[in-house]
Amino acid sequence: MSSALEQDSSLRLLALGDGFIYARALHLAAEMGVADLLSDGPRSTEDLAHLTATDPGTLHSMLRALAGCGVFTEPSPGRFALTAVGECLRSDHPRSVRTTIAQSGRITARAFQHADHALRTGDGAFAAAFGQPFWEFLRDNPEEGAAFDTAMQEHSRVEGEAIVEAYDFPETGRIVDVGGGDGTLLAAVLQARVRTTGVLFDLPHVVERNHIGKAGLTERCEVVGGDIFGELPPDGDLYLMKSVLHGWTDADVVTILRGCRKAMKPDSRLLLIERVIPPGDAPHTSKAFDFAMHVMAGGQERTGDEYTRLLTEAGFAVARLIPTGSVQSIVEAVLPGSGR
Numbered sequence: 598m599s600s601a602l603e604q605d606s607s608l609r610l611l612a613l614g615d616g617f618i619y620a621r622a623l624h625l626a627a628e629m630g631v632a633d634l635l636s637d638g639p640r641s642t643e644d645l646a647h648l649t650a651t652d653p654g655t656l657h658s659m660l661r662a663l664a665g666c667g668v669f670t671e672p673s674p675g676r677f678a679l680t681a682v683g684e685c686l687r688s689d690h691p692r693s694v695r696t697t698i699a700q701s702g703r704i705t706a707r708a709f710q711h712a713d714h715a716l717r718t719g720d721g722a723f724a725a726a727f728g729q730p731f732w733e734f735l736r737d738n739p740e741e742g743a744a745f746d747t748a749m750q751e752h753s754r755v756e757g758e759a760i761v762e763a764y765d766f767p768e769t770g771r772i773v774d775v776g777g778g779d780g781t782l783l784a785a786v787l788q789a790r791v792r793t794t795g796v797l798f799d800l801p802h803v804v805e806r807n808h809i810g811k812a813g814l815t816e817r818c819e820v821v822g823g824d825i826f827g828e829l830p831p832d833g834d835l836y837l838m839k840s841v842l843h844g845w846t847d848a849d850v851v852t853i854l855r856g857c858r859k860a861m862k863p864d865s866r867l868l869l870i871e872r873v874i875p876p877g878d879a880p881h882t883s884k885a886f887d888f889a890m891h892v893m894a895g896g897q898e899r900t901g902d903e904y905t906r907l908l909t910e911a912g913f914a915v916a917r918l919i920p921t922g923s924v925q926s927i928v929e930a931v932l933p934g935s936g937r
């Protein structure tokens with residue numbers, strides 16, 4: 598007879614193996630805008646099925662599964678409403694993650710069908726799934742490119758406050774955000790430090806979609822299109838790179854960091870803002886993201902020691918590793934001899 602521990606263990610594995618069912622249901626709910634349809638209150642499955650052109654029986658099953666994990670609630674049979682968690686699937690919620698989850702269903706889930714390729718080769722599997730590397734795909738599919746920017750904006754909105762709070766950003770000076778996407782994080786920093794100026798740097802077709810104007814920062818922020826493997830904007834007092842280096846191999850990271858060092862003044866500082874992997878077995882999103890970055894891009898998340906090694910190789914000294922109240926940590930680096 599099997600022990601209770603053995604039975605629990607099998608059940609736990611089965612639940613883990615079924616995780617994709619919930620992920621897929623969530624992707625579809627986000628894609629179909631179910632939470633937007635529930636924003637004024639509960640609706641019947643028939644009503645939702647009519648509005649989303651879906652089969653009522655299958656839709657009911659999908660929503661009930663998601664109600665079982667706290668996204669929706671079924672207050673009376675066949676009627677669904679949003680929970681506090683489900684509210685964040687609404688497009689207009691200040692902490693919305695709808696675009697991230699919907700795009701994950703269209704792109705990440707498809708690339709993960711080829712995760713075995715990444716495992717066998719050590720290269721990212723994105724091109725095996727989509728026929729071209731990730732950044733080229735986003736360039737050639739501007740709707741997905743814009744959705745990716747919005748997804749990054751969603752992350753920065755959720756994490757930005759904690760990052761701005763965790764670091765003593767300077768009161769004055771020029772802050773360069775390298776691979777800054779649409780500028781959501783940089784805008785948050787510039788708004789918190791009203792005497793600083795900024796430079797948003799990213800690929801030319803990405804910076805075209807920037808939000809600097811909308812944030813009312815046109816006067817204080819330059820927008821520069823370019824390549825992180827080319828020349829970076831010079832003379833910044835502080836350089837930021839958030840969620841940039843995790844998309845690249847160690848060799849590429851060292852090249853990018855050396856380029857950044859060239860652009861910096863002797864007393865400039867560099868902040869890497871990344872999901873730094875903590876030691877031990879405790880669950881942390883960095884561990885799942887690490888696997889995802891291997892599969893998507895042949896990149897990886899890294900431990901504090903791994904960032905220190907790469908920064909040292911590129912000619913930097915690590916000053917501090919600063920946790921934030923979010924999943925992101927800040928690795929602060931300086932140039933040796935800068936006296937900081």
Ligand SMILES: C[S@@+](CC[C@H](N)C(=O)[O-])C[C@H]1O[C@@H](n2cnc3c(N)ncnc32)[C@H](O)[C@@H]1O
Pocket residue numbers: 732749750752753775776777778779782798799800803823824825826838839840841
């Ligand atoms: C994961 S996103 C992070 C965006 C932003 N820092 C944030 O955290 O919201 C990585 C960024 O790197 C940019 N990027 C990728 N390849 C690049 C390149 N060769 N030159 C400049 N930027 C690049 C992408 O366009 C994207 O905006």
